[in-house]
Amino acid sequence: MAEQEIKPQLLKVTIDGIEVEVEPGTTILQAARKIGPAVAPPAMCYYQPLKGSGGKCRACLVRVAAGSAKDPRPMPKLVASCLTAVQDGMIVENETSPQVIDARNGVVEFLLLNHPLDCPVCDQAGECDLQNFAFDHGKATTRYEEDRRTFEKRDIGPNIQLHMTRCILCYRCVYTADQITNKRVHGVMNRGDASEISTYIEKAIDNDFSGNVIDVCPVGALTDKTYRFKNRVWFTKPVDAHRNCPTCSGKVTLWYRGDEVIRVTARKNEWNEVTEFICNTCRFETKKTSDWTIEEPTKISRSSVISANKYRADTIKPSFGERLAAADYKPIDDKRDTSQLSIQQLPAERFAHVLPAALDPEP
């Protein structure tokens, strides 16, 4: 009983017609993630473990159709869901708003303008956030015909390579370097589309945890030199393992090709976020099965081609209704009349752009 009394008042928020109760201070993105992957906005720069991240890529823009129960006016602009805190009675439109979809199409196009699209030779291909985002919201053609910006490849320390040409300037690695290491030796230089991630005058990041910038990078801009060009992600088998490490938790994912460990990364959750950062010794130097205690095959639920045939033809643009049904959504209050939450209750024309098949009686 005592515990219940301390509990703060939960806020009710409706995202794409689904209601969820969250604690005060929760952002729209986190509330949507609580509902499930079907309604979670994409996030290219927001990274929950990194304080201060988010707001930069504008991929997670949503429309707030009603600000709160007290003040039900809509917000004038689309808002970054990763930073906007929910209010009680807020109504958010994510995939159900044509304006949001349009803005996201724009963001994909902008991010791909200066991206080299060298996925066939990129180590990140198959577990790349930008690939997934472009797959969901991008177009097959480009309207951009000018030169793309290019940079020389650089080494950041002996084990990390920076391929700035691929960078989408999410600033995740900058926050990682800031928050995990003591000395600030890594940041952004220049401005506008000439901005580049850099260590101060090519100074190597000399820190036990520097390798984590590879894991947080949403694209293939920061790559592991011990793994570069060794293999494709979808040919490897991830296995959870741990070792008794004096510097970090030692909980990692090993990536096997046959019997050989070809890569070690930190463990990631379903949102592709690192749960516990690992040290460079674990990442770069312990690559024998005998170094590790194997736990079990890694459960991969969301990102990349290695999970459940992400890019299979019949999964392309599933109808919104199907995605909701498939979503891992648990009713928060069993006594509630859930019939009101059904997507069909809302006017069908609002979903016309995401539900072409559902509206057509004879597919």
Next chain:
Amino acid sequence: MATKILTEHINVPGIETFDVYRKQGGYTAVEKAIKTMTPEAIVEEVKKAGVRGRGGAGFPMGMKWSFLAKPEGVPRYLVCNADESEPGTFKDHYLMKNIPHLLIEGMIISSFALGANKSFIYVRGELMYVIHILEKAIAEATAKGFLGKNILGSGYDLELVVQPGGGAYICGEETALLESLEGKRGNPRNKPPFPAVKGLYQSPTVVNNVESIATTPWIVNNGGDAYAGVGIGRSTGTKLISASGHINKPGVYEIELGVPVEDFIYADEWCGGIRPGHKFKALVAGGSSVPILPANLALTLANGEKRLMSYESLSDGGFATGTMLGSGGFIVFDETSCIVRNTWNFSRFYHHESCGQCSPCREGTGWMEKVLHRIEHGHGHQQDIDLLVDVARKIEGNTICPLGDAAAWPVASAIRHFRDEFQWHIDNPAEATQPGAVYRGDMALV
């Protein structure tokens, strides 16, 4: 004689020195404010005056002041935004260079009203000589007891710091300015929290434009109601307009808000008309970010009435037929100006000045610039005009700070009003790329 609030004494010889400024009635407002008024009373007068932010957004200054959070034990800051870098705007430069003590007097009054004991003037880095002028003026005021510890025996302390900017337009955005002032890279912050709650060093902060702060001595001396009596409707008081372009008398003019645009351009008192032998083609009314208007829409509203120099009248008709007063950067174009080239020039500026933090602005500004460059240099495609409109639309409103909007509006409006000219560039590349070639087709010249 029109009321002059800021520039009444600006031509007095030696006004930049403390003694001359004092002789012209300077610093009497500080004495009145600190000795006879409470901070709340000053905020109340500024509210009554209805001064709207002169930096461009036009947000009521008294309202901004009243939003300032006042938690116990946390310092509050006032920051004066003197990072004036908008193409076409040079009014703050003029004011600070000629009459620095007016700004300093305004800073003392405003800081007192807000309860700030350390205030900053963030000056554009290129204006180093203005920084020296301000520093000299601050030293003079400190020596006379108007700054420093225990001002005029009241127990109120104020330290005034002049900070040179690093040479970035983006640092004129208030949160980027605060980041820069803290010694960081000048990237705009995500809002909320707004500076009034968490600003400089995570403390409540008010950021005001030079011209806004410079109005406070007059308001304290004459009262908020007297200020509100000048101007028209909700556009109270006077505004400094930086007039430039193809006019006979470019310069900085202080006008009462509500003067017709036509009078401002043609009267001898102000711009003195379009240069001889030429016709008025287009107007950028408030600095390069605001939508450009063709001559007919610049002079009259959509309903045929005269357009006035006021916040409401200039934005009448929304962006379809209106524009904004913005920062008062008044750029006049005659028929020899190529709108495509001008739009490309503006676009190049925003591309260069984008901070690169959020993707629509970082990538979109560069894209627009490249497409406009192509059109201007005779390599445009038929679909390029629609492409520009679409890119501008996808930047607008989707960025962290208003620079995205500022980059999108000039492009969108130029195409809205001068689409034929863009089309002509695409259809006739050989002719359009001749030196000095300008579209002479059907358009409204005045």
